Amino acid sequence: MHTPSTVALKWLQAILQTYRHQNCLHYAAALAFDTALSLVPCLILITWGASHIQSIQPYFSNIQVFLIQHLLNQPDSNTQTIIHSFLKASHQLPRFELCVLLWVVWLLWNNIQSVFNHLFNVQTPRGVGFRSLLTVLLLLALPILLSIGFTLSSNIHWTITFIPQDTQIALTLTLLNTSLALSISYALFKWVPHCTIPKTAAFIGSLLTWIALELIKHLLVWYFSYQSLYRDIYGSFAAIPIFLLWLYVAWLIILLGAATTQVTRMYIQQGTFI
Numbered sequence: 183m184h185t186p187s188t189v190a191l192k193w194l195q196a197i198l199q200t201y202r203h204q205n206c207l208h209y210a211a212a213l214a215f216d217t218a219l220s221l222v223p224c225l226i227l228i229t230w231g232a233s234h235i236q237s238i239q240p241y242f243s244n245i246q247v248f249l250i251q252h253l254l255n256q257p258d259s260n261t262q263t264i265i266h267s268f269l270k271a272s273h274q275l276p277r278f279e280l281c282v283l284l285w286v287v288w289l290l291w292n293n294i295q296s297v298f299n300h301l302f303n304v305q306t307p308r309g310v311g312f313r314s315l316l317t318v319l320l321l322l323a324l325p326i327l328l329s330i331g332f333t334l335s336s337n338i339h340w341t342i343t344f345i346p347q348d349t350q351i352a353l354t355l356t357l358l359n360t361s362l363a364l365s366i367s368y369a370l371f372k373w374v375p376h377c378t379i380p381k382t383a384a385f386i387g388s389l390l391t392w393i394a395l396e397l398i399k400h401l402l403v404w405y406f407s408y409q410s411l412y413r414d415i416y417g418s419f420a421a422i423p424i425f426l427l428w429l430y431v432a433w434l435i436i437l438l439g440a441a442t443t444q445v446t447r448m449y450i451q452q453g454t455f456i
Contacts, residue, residue, distance in 0.1 A: 193449060200301075201441040209297045210433035217429050220290035223283040230280065284317070291317045295374055301440050302375040302447075360392070367391045367436070371443040383446035391439030398431055 275283075292313060299307050307313075367388035372379050406424055 189449075189454060193445060196445045196448075197438075197442050200445055201438055204301050204441065206301075206434070206437040206441065209300075210430055210437055213293065213297060213433045213437075214426065214429040216290045216293050217433070218426060220286050223286045224290075226275070227280070227283055227287060230275070288314060288317050291320070294370075295376075297437070298370070298374045298440060299376055301437065302377055302379075302444050304376045306376060308376050363392050363395065364388055367439060370436070371440060379443060380447055380450050383443045383450055386446050387439040387443030390442055391435055394435045394438070395432060398435060399428075402428060402431070 295307060295313060298304075308316075368384050371387045372381070372384035402424075
């Protein structure tokens with residue numbers, strides 16, 4: 183009879199074997215490149231959709247700031263100013279160019295689904311129509327979820343009077359960030375693969391992914407705060423390799439979470455999970 187420690191050790195070994203055998207290092211590099219090409223189109227389409235939803239208007243500027251700061255991993259002030267100006271001008275884009283941007287985002291989403299289906303050994307992917315509809319729904323859902331979060335944070339500000347305002351803002355933003363990260367990773371592992379994923383497996387994968395992303399993010403921020411090598415070599419362009427490195431590391435962690443979800447799913451199906 184296997185002890186819990188033996189099962190846990192074999193579980194970790196199976197995760198690492200799955201991660202290595204499925205070529206996750208190569209897929210992470212490819213998805214990082216796709217994300218770098220698609221990130222600005224994603225921001226444009228999200229802000230464009232948010233600007234046309236009446237109930238989101240009071241939180242429109244907050245949504246832009248939140249997306250830029252968290253998707254770009256704390257960019258400098260110059261980068262934020264450039265992106266804000268670009269997003270403001272993007273509201274005047276004609277429909278044809280918006281369709282082109284939507285096509286670029288769809289390609290990214292299609293590649294993500296293909297990689298996840300490969301990791302979860304799915305032979306038959308979802309149809310093109312369903313994937314296209316899901317892309318549009320995701321672009322619309324993100325600003326709506328953020329506006330709900332900002333609404334809740336404003337209500338907390340009025341109800342919790344014994345906590346200082348600065349502390350309230352920090353706590354609510356941390357809660358919003360954590361909830362959003364866990365929700366996105368859970369949705370990726372639960373619904374992106376075209377197969378049945380147990381809730382427990384998706385939750386474990388998303389939780390480990392969130393913890394690892396937070397640790398790596400703070401580690402990278404600390405490292406680049408004390409190391410000037412990149413800035414000495416690249417000068418004002420130092421943000422570019424740092425950003426690309428962050429995308430690659432983030433996808434490495436996300437695919438590790440996907441491998442964790444797949445192995446946990448197999449253990450649950452076999453009845454050997456703790």
